Amino acid sequence: MFKFNELPDFDKHIANSNPNYNGLIELVHGVAKDYVQQGSTVYDIGCSSGSLLNSLRCYGAKLYGVDVVDIRKHKDFDFIMSSGTDALKSADTIDVIFSIFTAQFMGLGRSAYFDELTRHINDGAVCFFAEKVILDDNKLNSVVQKNLLAHKRKSFTDTEILDKEEALSGVMHPLTNNQLNTAFLDNVDATEVWQSYNFKCYFLQSNK
Numbered sequence: 569m570f571k572f573n574e575l576p577d578f579d580k581h582i583a584n585s586n587p588n589y590n591g592l593i594e595l596v597h598g599v600a601k602d603y604v605q606q607g608s609t610v611y612d613i614g615c616s617s618g619s620l621l622n623s624l625r626c627y628g629a630k631l632y633g634v635d636v637v638d639i640r641k642h643k644d645f646d647f648i649m650s651s652g653t654d655a656l657k658s659a660d661t662i663d664v665i666f667s668i669f670t671a672q673f674m675g676l677g678r679s680a681y682f683d684e685l686t687r688h689i690n691d692g693a694v695c696f697f698a699e700k701v702i703l704d705d706n707k708l709n710s711v712v713q714k715n716l717l718a719h720k721r722k723s724f725t726d727t728e729i730l731d732k733e734e735a736l737s738g739v740m741h742p743l744t745n746n747q748l749n750t751a752f753l754d755n756v757d758a759t760e761v762w763q764s765y766n767f768k769c770y771f772l773q774s775n776k
């Protein structure tokens with residue numbers, strides 16, 4: 569079973585695993601600056617090291633990091649050790665939500681999480697939502713996977729790659745693009761703002 573809290577350097581690991589991850593974080597940070605203001609309430613669901621919230625601390629917002637494990641490198645925000653769904657259920661008004669590569673780790677509970685995100689978005693939150701997806705075109709998906717493997721080989725040995733895949737197989741459940749649309753994105757106003765290989769990020773706001 570894959571354990572995030574056993575990685576020696578989470579930020580380095582994810583940057584080496586997801587091609588152009590640093591470009592995504594740069595974009596999310598750049599866009600978020602225009603939505604995170606003095607007094608805004610910001611939730612990062614699956615906050616891990618807390619690096620994203622740490623980069624936003626200068627704007628005077630109330631920052632909340634939510635995660636099921638505590639692997640924080642930065643501690644200058646309120647940490648809620650809880651599932652994303654429960655944290656969103658008990659939250660008051662939220663202005664900005666980050667869900668960056670977190671929903672893919674939710675199995676059966678994912679639809680309740682999508683319902684909570686949708687509720688907060690319809691109440692006025694904007695959301696940066698990134699996920700690994702299975703591309704709907706089978707051939708393209710395999711070709712992209714092959715290239716992803718080549719990318720990972722630059723930083724990891726074949727044994728490390730295989731061990732991680734085996735460990736992730738029980739906990740990571742990516743959806744196809746069509747499934748993600750039906751389960752969630754069709755219910756909000758979703759604009760794709762970034763894609764690298766089969767990793768995508770959307771900017772979500774209310775469609776009401």
Ligand SMILES: C[S@@+](CC[C@H](N)C(=O)[O-])C[C@H]1O[C@@H](n2cnc3c(N)ncnc32)[C@H](O)[C@@H]1O
Nearest residue numbers: 572614615616635636637651652668669670673
């Ligand atoms: C791939 S990491 C992404 C971390 C971070 N958002 C980023 O992009 O650097 C996924 C994170 O989601 C957390 N996580 C998994 N299931 C969760 C859940 N149900 N609720 C909240 N966090 C969860 C994991 O512990 C992990 O820290």
